[in-house]
Amino acid sequence: MINIALQGAEFFAYHGFYPEEQKIGCRFLVDIAVGFEPPTDLKDGLHNTVDYEQLYIIACEEMKHSRKLIETVGQSITTRIRDKYPFIKTIQVTIKKLNPPLTGKVAYSSVTINYPPEK
Structure with missing residues (x-):
């Protein structure tokens, strides 16, 4: 098995459940x-x-398409990778929202999408 990874790709995007998040944006890895x-x-x-x-x-x-959930973004990335490279056996996409707007200091919130889904 060959594993290929891209780590820490940084983006400024407008994902978030609340309207303010989609307005002011945030950094993501x-x-x-x-x-x-x-x-x-x-x-x-x-x-x-x-x-x-x-x-x-x-x-x-x-990442350019504003969405309410980073889960949705992760799923879209996973689907596009599967479509482009049908021979891939496993995909893992993790999206980290840096400094999420919470009442306390939090480094990041994150979501991980696995393909195939873990049982």
Whole structure:
């Protein structure tokens, strides 16, 4: 199994349940990890692997769409990765909302989406 990861991709986005969150925005970190079985004739090129630049582009595009729940964002990222790379066996997407607007100091809130779903 080959695992490819993109860690700590930072975005400023407008996700949040409350209208103020969608108005003022917040910083987010996105981690993506994928796993797949390589073909026996893996060549030194991108055609038989996962291009982490494409993972970043998918995350970037999805982070631009304002949503109430970061769970929804994570699911959209996961679905797009599955659609682009159908040979992937596992996907894990974690989204961290930095300094969420709570009454106390909190480093981040987060959600993790796993594919396939854990049983």
